[in-house]
Every structure is written in structure tokens, then in C-alpha cells.
Amino acid sequence: MENSLKEKGLVYYSSLGWKVLSNYLYEQKDSKIFILTDENTKRYCSEYFLEKLCIEFKLEVLTISAGEAFKNIFTCMNVWNTLSEKGADRNSIIINLGGGVVTDLGGFVASTFKRGLRFINIPTSLLAMVDASVGGKNGVDLGSIKNQIGVITLPEMVLIDTEFLKTLPKAHLTSGLAEMLKHGLIHSKKYWERIKGVNVLDEVEFEKLIRESVDIKKEIVTKDPLEKNLRKTLNYGHTLGHAIESYFLESDQKPELLHGEAVAIGIILATHISTESLGFPKKTLDDVTRTILSYFPRQNFSKSDIEAVIKFLVFDKKNRNGKVLFVLLEDIGQYKIDCEVSNSLIYSAFEYYKNF
Template identity: 75%
Template sequence: MENILEEKGLVYNNGMAWEVFSKHLDQQGNTKVFVIIDENTQKHCLPYFHKNYPSENGFETITISAGEKFKNIETCLNVWNTLSEKGADRNSLIINLGGGVVTDLGGFVASTFKRGLQFINIPTSLLAMVDASVGGKNGVDLGHIKNQIGVINLPEMVILDTKFLETLPQAHIISGLAEMLKHGLIHDKAYWERIKTADFSNKIEFEKLIWDSVEIKKKIVTKDPLEKNLRKTLNYGHTLGHAIESYFLENDNKPTLLHGEAVAIGIVLATHISEESLGFPKETLKDVTQTILHHFPKQTFTQNDIKEVIKLLVFDKKNRNGKVLFVLLEDIGLYKSDCVVNNTLIYSAFEYYKNF
């Protein structure tokens, strides 16, 4: 696959990825190379990485705890201290080998240590491949509130190798599917039709869908890197999805949801709100809901749950002047940003989700 992001942040696929990666490191001559991993990627992905990068100079690994609850400043402090203790300087390189937590946090650590080190993302989950590792968003959560601290800074490159997906549990594959479904809804009907009926057992077809999903995000990010307008569409389903994810994360009586599982609910809610307020086609809403519920188990929300989720909306990064702003759709590929949605519509959306 050709590189698909301009200047920094080039994305390479299986065929040329490791060759380009090794050549880049040889040319850069970094003083030290650090690989940030979590406990899962240390076990399942590091050996394959080592096989493809048998560097004579070697590299040092920094292992963080796995899971969203460790995507915080405390983890960053530990990594910053480790980098300092191991003599990292401004010519050092950080390689983030892992899922969305690793690439988000690792990119933030690299962007802030000594005012910025070069970093490369090697995503190992589907979610990170099609979303988290591409586009330059790096950051951590503030308590249970998602992605409140961070920067926009592109990696030197992103290496995509779908061989890593063979190590993933099925739930994590489905979690990544949510972002791909979102790309279809905000982009065009043709991709939506392809992705909603995707056969994951067909490796060639699945890899093509992954590259096309990355290409959709690339087009959006390239046109609007600082999220002034078009890039906001990538947040479709995320306003309520992030709030749901945060609420379930802090509530001992709720299961911890994967990011894609929460976003999938948010997509159904946002699409219902779109139908109510912007005339999104009813039959397409039904199609979206059926597709989501085919892949993602329905979650239960009490009235108090919904009340608490709504309270968390005030932390959404798109908000302005105290107003919670949504991205909504008039139809597939036709978006409207900065939409104010009243709580009555939100309750109605949860009722629709419950009774579908």
C-alpha cells in the first residue's frame, strides 16, 4: 500500500512495512530506542516484533499495565522516570507497540518528554489500526473521564501488520469494527454496505476493508488536522459513547466496556437523535441498529444510569460556551456538526435502544 498521510505519519502495510521501518531506523541513527508495550503485547506481540527488527544495537522495553484504567498521568510518570533513568535524550526514539491505550499514552509520553521525542506507532489491535494510531491524537484520561489530557502530534510513521490481529480475542476484533462502521456512516453508503456484511474469515477482503478504513480517516485528518470542522465527524457516536464508557468504568455494578462496545451504543443513540432532529432515514436507522446489535450485546440502562451518563457529557471536548455539541447525520455521508441536543432527545434515544 502506498503511504497515505502527507509528510510525517506515513502509514505502511504488511508488504513494505518492516523494510521501510528498518531502513528508517538505520538512517536516523537514534542514540537509544525504547519500545513501550503492555503486559499483553509483551507476551503476544514482542516476539514477532523482535523477529522483524533483529537490531544489532537492540532496544529497551518499557512495560505498562494493560487496560484503559491505566491510561493516566500516573502511568506516564512511571514511563517518564524510566526514560530518564535509562538515559533517554532528545535523539532517542520511542516505538509504541500495542493497542489504543499504548499508542495514545506512548505518543503523549514521547511528545512531552524533553519537549518531544520522535515516535513510531505499531498498532496491534484492530481499533488501534483503524483509529487510535492514525491522525496524531495522543493523550490520557483524567480519572475516569476519557482523553482529557493530550496533544495532537503525528508519529514519524505507522506500521500496520495484520499478523498481530491473530493474537486478539474476538471481542477486541469486534471492538475495532465499531470504528470501521462509523467510517462507513460518515463517509459513504458503498463502504457502509461493504463493512456491515464483512466476512472476517476472508483475510484478503478483511485487509482491504482495514486499508480503506484508514484511508477514510486519512482523508478527513489531512483536510482538517486540528479538528475545526470536518474532523469532528470522526467523533460520531463518541459524545455519548465516551460518557457511557467512562460511566461503566467507574461503576462497580457495570461491566467494563471496550471502547468499541461503548461507541457502538453511542452510534445507535446518535443515529436515532439524527432521525428525530435532522430527518435521517428511518429505514437506514433500522439498518444501523440491526447491524450494531448483531455484533454487540445490548447493555441495560436504568433511568439513573442515563442521568449519570448525561452528567458526564459536560466533559466532552467538542463543547463550547457550556453547550454540549453533537455530530449528527442527515443521511449516510451527510453530516452536521455542533448540534445542540436536549436531554429529552437523549432519553428518547436510550428508550429506542432499549426497546428495539
């Protein structure tokens, strides 16, 4: 099964992953192999990728502009046109080599071109390793509104090699920690305690934690692939986090936040709301807040900023019948989905964040 990849979406690591990938490409005899990267990935990761892959096939490299601002349908159109010009057919394959933008957009491009090409994800950022590349969610933003256009299609495989993390700036490494911290909160106190004190310089222990984080997400998406119930827990902190990310992306007065930076704020806000509405332990709330603020600098929100963030909530994909629905926690590992939250409670959460 490792060679033929009869089961889609399996995650492989390091040397085994490269072996499985090479064997798969030799067996498939694809008409064309396309590598989708962005400018940063091409510069910092492509040499290592080519060295590890060790195949003799011709590779077509497609490069997009780096950054969330380019995760849109216009970039997709350029890639679709290039695929068409280069003779891509339904026996072609796309290897997405990059962070969350590349894996999200690349999966969407592959899933829709000629009604679906096979694709493989090789995440090069921590965020993409523990979140974006796993679970089959592919898509792009609609203007500044996050992930409004997309499909759920599993990659043929995911190959995680933590060597790529050595190419990341500190902020991008920290950004991925937000999703790992979230996995701890929705999964178990044991994993939360381990991840909150993580030492990213301890490569062996850090890789173990990454694998556990991926396993947590894999277990959830396997049980609920279409996000009817359990998978919604992966959105913990994302309802307000995505709204904050979209607002900062749109605003000329605000810095553009990395996904994890926005989600980290959203986690604090959602945990405060959980304390106020579901009795999440106050001591644990303060522990969560202290932990996250040790990694992520506090952002400033005026009343008008908060009003603008709240307006973005109407675009959240969990909404139903015009109601904004949150994932909240009664305790670590104890979730409640489809929770309605008042604006006054959201303002209270921002006040807590500001004054902690």
C-alpha cells in the same frame, strides 16, 4: 521519502512497512530505541515484532499495565522516570507497540518528554489500526473521563501488519469494528454496505477494508488536522459513547466496556437522534441498529444510569460555551456538526435502543 520519512504520519503495511522501519532506524542512528508495550502485547506480540524487525541495535523495552484503567498520568510518570533513568535524550525514539491505550499514552509520553521525542506507532489491535494510531491524537484519561489530557503530534510513521490481529480475543477484534462501521456512516453508503457484512475470516478482503478505513480517516485528518470542522465527524457516536464508557469505568455495578463496545451504543443513539432531529432515514436507522446489535450485546440502562451518563457529557471536548454539541447525520455521508441535543431526545434514544 519512504526511507527518510520526510513526511510524518504516513501509513505503511506489512512487508513494505517493516522494510521502511528498518531502513529508517539504520539511517537515524538513534541514541536509544525504546519499545513501549503493555503486559499483553509483550506476551503475544513481541516475538513476532523482533522477528520482523531484524535489526542489530539494542532495544529497551518498557512495559505498562494493560487496560484503560492505566491510561493515566500516573502511568506516564512511571514511563517518564524510566526514560530518564535509562538515559533517554532528544535523539532517542519510542516505538509504541500495542493497542489504543499504548499508542495514545506512548505518543503523549514521547511528545512531552524533553519537549518531544520522535515516536512510531505499530498498532496491534484493530481499534488502534483503524483509529487510535492514525491522526496524531495522543493523550490520557483524567480519572474516568476519557482523553481529557493530550496533544496532537504526528508519529514518524505508522506500521500496520494484520498478522497482529491473530493474537486478539474476539471481543477486542469486534471492538475495532465499531470504528470501521462509524467510518462507513460518515463517509459513504458504498463503504457502509461493504463493512456491515464484513467476514473477518476472509483475510484478504478484511485487510482491504482496514486499508479503506484508514484511508477514510487519513483523508479527514489531512484536510482538518486541528479539528476545526470536518475532523469532528470522526466523533460520530463518541459524545454519548465516551460518556457511557466513562460511567461504566467508574461504576462498581457496571462491567468495564471496551472503547468500541461503548461507541457502538453511542452510534445507535446518535443515529436515532439524527432521525428525530435531522430526518435521517428511519429504514437506515433500523439497519444500523440491527447491524450493530448483531456484533455487540445490548447493555441495560436504568433511568439513573442515563442521568449519570448525561452528567458526563459536560466533559466532552467538542463542547463550547457550556453547550454539549453533537455530530449528527442527515443521511449516510451527510453530516452536520455542532448540533445541540435536548436531554429529552437523549432519553428517547435510550428508549429506542432498549426496545429495538
